[in-house]
Amino acid sequence: MSRFPSLLRYALPGLPLAALGLPFYIYAPLWLAEQGGYGYTLVGAVFFIARFSDVLTDLPVGVAVDRWGIRRRFWLLAWGLVAGSALALMYLPHPWPAGLLALALVALMLGWTGINVPWLALPVWLSRDHSDRLAYNSAREAMLLFGTLLAMVAPSVLPSSILHLVLPPLLTLLLLAVWVQGRHLAPPSSAKAGNFASLLVDRRVAQLALPWFINMLANAIPGSILVLFMREVLGAESLIPVALLSYFLAGLVGVPFWYMLARRWGDLLTWRIGLLSSAVLFSFAALLGEGQAGWFIAISIGTGLALGADQAIPSAMQTGLAQSLMAERGGDAIAARLFALWSLLSKAAMGLAVGIAYLWLGSSVNPEAQQTVPPDWAISAAYVLAPVVLKLAVFSMLGRSNIKQQWGGLNYAG
Template identity: 35%
Template sequence: MNTAPVRLLSLRYGLLGLPLAFAALPIYVHVPKLYADQAGLSLALVGTILLLTRVVDALSDPLIGWASDRILSRRRLIALALPLLAVGVGGLLAPPAGAGGVWLAGLLVVVTFGYSLATINHGAWGAELGEGSDMRTRLVAAREGFGLFGVLLAAALPGLLASNAEAGLARTGAVFVAVLALVALVSLPGMPAGQRPVARPESPWAALRGALSDKPFAALLGVFALNGIAAAVPASTVLFFVADVVRREDLSGLFLAIYFLAGAAGLPLWVSLARRVGKARAWLAGMGLAMAVFAWAALIGPGDTLAFGAICVLSGLALGADLALPPALLADQLARRRAGCAGACFGWWAFVTKANLALAAGLALPLLGGLGYAPGAREEGAMAALSAVYAVLPLVLKSMAAVALWRWRRIMEGETQ
């Protein structure tokens, strides 16, 4: 195989992951405070708007995936989604004077629809572009690697562009629009369009049920859900852990940067390991690394700064496996069994991804309160509760995910016999 065209294809395809990941972070991190401070909206109203739009967003993902299989090519659907993202993110991060709840809700709908349409079809497009198992892994790794750099860029820009938070976010929105336009010009023209849409008489519900009735796909989706919750629980509690267990809140940004950079650096390693031992075994190795790291984190105490930095490096490396290998396994499965249904399957995948974040927050934060922890608590019992939720709970969930992945391998072995 001539590797130069493959590398160029991976680069152009993966580059689109940067603005898509860039778009997600400000919406979840900065928008609530921006609209409470600048627009004067109550936290209750902002929270209600965000909750309702997230619920609608998650529930609509399978339907967007179903429709995407039947309307236009992946490339054209992505091209239609990007202007929605540009208008939505730019408008949300630079609200005009007098912007209120209607402005926030309307633009959130625009952003979430555009984001879902783009990400679902970007994932399905990668599955259709890959001509072999190794190439599909390369495409996914490129997408997730650029995505990590997009997250880092979105996190750093507001503070770098202005000392004032509102001005920094407005300028970040402008930079996002420019980056999105530039990436679109590089990633879309002249690229293969993906599989042609296929018109089918079945209803959306029948098609979506049909995707879930595929036993290997449903089992892989279950593994992905368990593993995703295991990863989202520490993500929801890490800032509390750094502040009250490690007691180095001033280094929170550095720890997060180390984590994401290690994840990006580890992607080529997981691609290479998957080539040698197979994707499922490589993912199991990544889960094993994560479980060892969680066990170590449970022993961390005040002042263990270097140890927690090492934990960030190792857990970041494990993150690379979670990012690159599950979608590559799905792409392989679609290439063998579900031609023409990639959008529906990636729609379910996107739904589970978003549900994981909600379930993790809904599980971890109330559990912390029930165990007696409150932000700022330094009592031994409160710290033990925080360590248990941050480290022990993900360790248990990762173990369950590893068992489920092993069983999924057995299902796939039975399918191939």
């Protein structure tokens, strides 16, 4: 229990980040297109530009953190970008000129990256112990899930007329959460530390980066077409909040289990168990049709329980890898660049998922038959088959002898 305060302090930013992130990514584009008066085309173009710029900022932020360390002024600058742009988007009257809207979104995402990258890298500074790495990463993922749950429950609990008043308290909590992280100065860097390419060609980085990217893609594809699957295949669009709540609540409950399993059986084996169980359980969703939403919610609970293995375990492996590379390079600071790489891969996977899913669905529509939506089999193939195949591919990749030799111990660099 003695380390609980430090775990809580580290995990705290996850609550406001998740609670702010869910409505921004899900509801803000639709609100701006319809209530904001911009229209779908302009909002789509502006968000595309903003998200593209977001991908490009991860690595420069990582380099800056490695060079100057994690400092309070860095946290505060990033928070100022998030707070200023979020408050302006929420409270100033719309519509704005397109360029100003794009600038606000770019500033918001840049501030978000400025908080997220050093926060992800922070466990590298906090402890070299394998158990502590697992604990910090598990606490972070649990707090993110908790914040997501709060954001999902809030619209059904609070009157819609006061929902907009939640933003200032959340931003205040985020300010407190990043302030208490303190500062962690970077060790003296050599010329080698500034060479980002040297990290990309490291065999261990590649061994972890490719499975991480494919697994993120497997998670993002069903998320991008959940509404379509529940509306067209299950005929249960009204139960989307229930399915999401079931999934994320199960994920929150499952985090301690995966933490204990990883301590006993090791990171690599635990991650593989989570991948296999998630793929097997989720594959049953391909058998569902209209009127079977109850079974789908049961599957959501089962796959949600595996969510902790998908998030906290590879994050702990990433932390261990960063610490090992730093030790090999005489203490050179590289952690933030590595976590910037993981963040970049995650964002790229989310963007690619939308493209893959919608290109497939669009190709399955038959204009001659006057179809307006893809057939059920095409939706189920994208929603279920694609992520199951990708997760099994990751499971297979992690079972290769060279990866087992590198990552197969009870822990890595612990």
